[in-house]
Amino acid sequence: MHSFIPPERFFPYLSWTDIQEMPNKENVVIIQPVGAIEQHGPHLPLIVDAAIGVGVLGKALAKLDSSIPAYALPSINYGKSNEHWHFPGTITLSTETLTATIMEVGESIYRAGFRKLVLMNSHGGQPQVMQMAARDLHVKYGDLSVFPLFTWRAPNITKELLTPKEAKLGMHAGDAETSLMLALLPEQVKLDKVVAEYPPEQPQSTLLSWEGQLPVAWVTKDISKTGVIGDATTATKEKGDRILESLSDGWVQVIRDIYHFQPIRRD
Template sequence: MMFESTTLNDSVSLGAQSADFILDTGSKSGSVLVLPVGSTEQHGTHLPVMTDTLLANSVATQSAEDIADTVPVLVAPPFWSGYSPHHLSLGGTLTGEFDTLLGLLCEIANTGLENGFDALVFVNGHGGNTPLIDAAVSEVGKTHPEVEVLGLTYFELVTDLVESVRESDVGGMAHGGEFETSLMLHLYPELVDTEAMPATYQDEQYELAGSDLVVGGPVSVYRPFEQYSESGAIGDPAVANPETGEQLFDGVTTALANLLKEVQQNNA
């Protein structure tokens, strides 16, 4: 599966449509605009730097495609630069200042809503973007009180499913670990270097901080990433496999598709 195939889905990708088609979709009752938000940052030696962007876009696109027959929905091109200053020391990372990224996200969302959509959903794929997404929801919602604005981080949709499919212990599904590597092996296997997968289990000294992508905590801690892992990957990518990736992808896209249907119904 090549990157282009999920970037421009003929039925739901905004970038594949004409301006008239976009305006027509936005004018329909309960129309939803989805904006995937990823990052360009190091993911260890085995995954590409666009992992978060590729996965957020794939999740958003498949979820929209699954309901496109009944829900007027389009997926904007992914926002590819997340807030990733903690990854800079390991190379391969393109980031921006928080206020700059927030301003860009809001401007893109605001101009997208000029096409008449009744709702906007940010689909985030990078944990470091969580405060950015929360702020964007508030800012865009304040600017467009007539529109329902929502935001989510896709991997938080399947915390229950993870418990039944994971091979790693807690700490094994962190940055570049079993979760993301399994998804990449399912969706983009040609981009995964299975011969070079060094990683370190997440070992956060504060019990109230997060343990991996799907085991969170109330405490946020800032550290340069090399303090967690020499390779830049945290978790256990060695146990990742495409079958687990398929289960996770199906679970995430089903949950998001159901949410999008609910958004449409609430705004029709």
């Protein structure tokens, strides 16, 4: 049941009396991984985002100093993935359903006495949902600190391992995700089906981009025939191992910082 998560760090393995008697609950870090079940091209399984989140978190929790109390909740594997729903197999929740799920999980964690909740999101289509839910939870419970974080934004070396084009335009099922999956679930990667496909280039004169400062809304079929937005042909397990080590080191630092975080009180 705990997958990549160390069993001693897996929240559901605790009993209710373990939680009742837990000391210093206001500083215990509770981490909710949030992924997606969605297409990732012909070479990767649907579970990529959920697997990456739990894989990175599990590695980080195994490295984390045992003196820092931190626990992983079971992953929310379904996400808001309607940008991919033209590709068979994608399962999507609405913004409202995902928000309600996050809110109710947060409320349950709060009732148990915890005051630090991390939303560890690994799907690029829903950071805004995490941010809005986090703000609403904090508005409702002023002493609950909620951290809406994206897995790939912890300090890591990934971009150093990619070509300049991939670092700029690779967004989905490309080198980084494929390499990391080769490290986490290599038997689920179909190397004979890897492809490279980038979105159409925007005119150099425009300020607009597919992602970034001034984006346009798109769905995957607008910019990709295969479901890949990047170059999966350059992926290797060696790169994946390095990405996993780097990302998990970054998350050790993030969890440590959240444990020591002291909210501002202006009652």
